[in-house]
Amino acid sequence: MTVFDGINECYVPEGPIAIDPSVVLHREADTEIDPVTYEVIRSSLWNINVEAGEIIQRVSGSPIAQYAHDLNTVLLTEDAEYLYTGPYNLNLAVVVDLTVKWILEFRSADPGIADGDIFLSNDPFVGASHVTDTIMAMPIFVDGRLFCWAASTFHQYDMGGTAPGGYSPDARNRFEEADPIPPVKIVSGEGEVRRDLLDWYLRKSRTPHLLELDFRSQIAGCNYSKARVLSLVEAYGAGTVKAAMRKVLDDGERAFARRLEAIPDGRWSTRGYVESALPGDRQVYTTQLNVTKTGRRIVFDQEGTSPQAGVLSISYAAWRSGIMPPLVRLLCDDTMYALGGALRCAEFRPLAGSMMCASHPAATGNPGIGICQAGSLASASLSRMLSTVDDESQDVFAVAGTSIYPISALSGVDQSGNYFGTIHMEPMAGGLGAFRNADGEDTGGTVYDALALAPNVEFSEQYFPILFLYRRELPGSGGAGRFRGGNSGIFAYTPHRADVIDHYTATSGMAIPTSLGLWGGHPGATNRDLLKRSTDVRARLQEGRIPQSLDELGGEVEWIAPKVRDILQYPDDVWEVRWAAGGGFGDPLEREPEAVLRDVTRDLLPADDARRFYGVVLVGEAVDEQATASLRDEMRAARLGPGEKRPAKAQGEHVLNLGPTLEVLRGEHGDEVACRSCGTSLGALAGWKTRAASVALSVEEVNSQIDDPARYVDAPVYFRSYCCPGCARALDGEVTVGDDAPYDDVELAE
Structure with missing residues (x-):
């Protein structure tokens, strides 16, 4: 029998959690609450997470927080049901309940849970999405009883390991990555940071000063959330606040269940692929997500997924965190991220030892592959399921761009002799997948972060020794369809006042498109990294000419593999990144010719693609309607073959x-x-x-x-x-x- 306890297998809580009697839960709630008071408390609880996230951003100063929004804040009930998450990266929010449940189950007796404590963990086998995402959870007590939890997850700048930033492309197991830390009490009941544990935590990092800023920012966020919750209790009483919390959950459960009841019972599956488990590996691996809906219940499983392999593997927590954003967007996007009620209707069934629920000691440090792939498959399966609902207002959409995050990391020493390292955050501007009645938004963001931003070019050039040559939307990258997928982007840069930049890649989706189309729509563009060596870029810049493509430069092009490290870029070399675009929706031959013309004239679609994929013949800036009708007839006939x-x-x-x-x-x-x-x-x-x-x-x-x-x-x-x-x-x-x-x-x- 498989034991999902967070040690040899990922932690999967089943049934009621056994909590030590020394921890008394606050259960009492008023039986009634008036509507006005409820709305005031509900809105206040929501705003606590928003404001705590802003505090983390300001205190840390981290570009990861400011631009990638690779953090989130949550409030949970006393027994770790979600009340609200913040509006930041949903992937990071929807793992916290697992860690808090593990704390309740395995830490309530020793070392105990007391007022003023804060627990820290980055263990993927317990509940973190990967080792670079640190969870900090604070219990909030009222009258000596555990009332609720405030917590946050934040992607740290560097936690050690063999690869700067933590995305090792060649880790064969977790011992070749940054260390996972099961939940430890890093702040004691007196509110004092355990300096011995903090020193141990910081010692692992290449940038301990930045890591400590991130650490302090999360403590500040927890302290703020605690103060705000207690101010609500003081203003309205513990029973009234708890009644509001209960109503948030119950209302969310009823709303989610009603939506499920409108869907026919059945099972929807999506199969996808990722490539290259380690450097030099040219194999392809299968991932599959199955969604079974029965009455008021929805079940997700992994049957059909390949066994764990190299750096493609993720934990149960990471798999679940990938599923939740499309689930929220499609079925409960109007609940202000009150997810606890919906989760009462959902079940997640892992397959131990699979790529989507790896067994210890698997490497799990590359969630940009597995989490994104789980999200893409969930998006496709749920959209197919919801396509059975005859309601044009019900969103369904093809898979969005940045469907596997193109981890392309750079590091080195800048002109001042200081260490630097980062991953590119430009792909946060993903092209959205096409909708059932609208095109996907070009470079519109991501499904998992409603506030997604790409950093300003000037910011990146200020912080890192690079000079951008171009950064733009990429015409024709969105998948073709009756409604086309949103276009993604492309950028290139050269070193600036740095002798050399060290790169590694830890991604997939280069060989196989992962932004799947829907109902006949084509997939969006794939990821790609190119390095053009020994170019004449310096001479061109001195002449006042800024190259706008690699084709304008001399030199030799290297095609960079999905998993590779120690690619050195010198001052005359140019690095280019293209990221995945959104999938299309519906038959491309049913797209209105005028819409195709509009895309071409707005430089959103190459003119050749109008004819090739849409069967639209353009003459100047007009559609040749007769030639278009004839070409489309020919293309349809070719689909059927002779006879x-x-x-x-x-x-x-x-x-x-x-x-x-x-x-x-x-x-x-x-x-x-x-x-x-x-x-x-x-x-x-x-x-x-x-x-x-x-x-x-x-x-x-x-x-x-x-x-x-x-x-x-x-x-x-x-x-x-x-x-x-x-x-x-x-x-x-x-x-x-x-x-x-x-x-x-x-x-x-x-």
């Missing part, structure tokens, strides 16, 4: 829509799937893709900003489009590797 087609029409009564392209009909011989455009039958739901007109294209053929996967992996990578055998409409599509067969992405309950 006359006489597919059968579906018979029966409408049961439900699977999405905008497919419906289920019920006839005398049972249920069958049909094209919503022409009524052509595709037979039973199971295996319908095998009866569609299937077109398999190499992935670089469906997006001009996807490169040949053979540069990175050995297996061929395809985009398989499933089209109606009657009208040739693109019904759906999937990215697939090698000889992997089509899979059923939906099963409806009987």
Whole structure:
């Protein structure tokens, strides 16, 4: 029997937590609360997290906090149910309850939990998303009883390990990463920092002075939250505040359950791939997320995911944290991040030893891969599930850009002799996935951070010895579709007053697109790092000419692998980064030609792509309507192949829509799937893709900003489009590797 206790396996609490009797929980709540008082307390609780996050940003001064928003603040009940999280990085907020539950279960007896304590942990097997994300949790007591918790998670500048910044590209196990720290009481009941533990904590870092600033900022955030909660208790009474907390949870649970009840029962699955577990590895690994909805309950599982491998592995906490942002955006985005009620209706079933729930001592320090991949798969599965709801106001969307964070780290010594190191934060400006009735926003942010920002170029040049040559949106990078995915971006820089910059990469999504399209939409662009060596960039700059692409420079291009370290960049070298864009929604041949023209004239889409992907013929700044209609007819005919087609029409009564392209009909011989455009039958739901007109294209053929996967992996990578055998409409599509067969992405309950 697998024991999920946070030691050899990740911590997964099951049932009520055993808490030592020395810790008495505050349970009493008023039976009624008037609406006005409730709204005042509810809004105050929400604002506590917002303001605590701002304190962390100001005290730390960290660009990671200011621009990447790689932090979050939370308030939890006495037994670690979420009240509210802050509006920052949701991935970091939705791991804290696991750590607090572990503290209640394993620290309540020894060393105990007392007023004034603060616990610190960065252990992924307990509850952190990875070792560079430090959780600090403070119990708040009222009348000697544990009333609630205030906590925060913050991505630290450097926690040690073999790679500056912590994203080791070649760690084979956790002993080759920064040390994980299970929860320790770093502030005692008297409110005093344990200097011995703090010195031990800071000693690991390359930048201990910055790490201590981050540490102090989290203490300040906890202290502020505690003071604000106690001021509410003093103003309204403990019973009234606790009643408001209970109502927040109960209202959230009811709202979430009502939304689930509007969805048919069934199981929705999404399969994806990531490449390269270690440097030199050219293999591809499978990830899968399955969502089962039954009545008022939703269950997530990992069945179909490859075993843990190299630096691709993440913990249970990280897997769950990847799922939560799309769950929030799609099903409870109007609850002000009051997640506890929704989580009462949700269950997460890990697969021990898989890439998404690694067993000790796996390396788990690269969550930019696994967390983002879990989020992408969850986004696709949940959007398919919600496509069955005939409500145009219900958001569904293709996978957003920055679908795997392109970790490209740089470090070295600047002109003043000081150590520097960072990862690029520009990819926070991800292109959003297309919606069911709108294009994705170009460089619009991320699903997991509603406040996402990219740093100013001037800021990056001030803090680090680099000079940007360009940073811009990348036309045509968003996936094609009836509604196109949001474009991503690209940037390049050269060293400035530094003799050498040391780079490493720890990413995926270079060979295989991870920003999946939806209902026939194409995937968005992939990640890419290039280094052009021995260029004439200095001479051009002296002439007053700023290069706007690598093609303008002489020199030799190096294609950088997904996992590699110690790539040295010298003053005449130029480093370029492209990040993943949003997926498209719907058949590209159904996009309004005028919308395609508008994209071309606004430099959002290359003119060649208008014809290649959308079948739109442009003459000058106008659409040739006759030539466009003719070209689209030719492209649809090519989908069906030669020969006359006489597919059968579906018979029966409408049961439900699977999405905008497919419906289920019920006839005398049972249920069958049909094209919503022409009524052509595709037979039973199971295996319908095998009866569609299937077109398999190499992935670089469906997006001009996807490169040949053979540069990175050995297996061929395809985009398989499933089209109606009657009208040739693109019904759906999937990215697939090698000889992997089509899979059923939906099963409806009987």
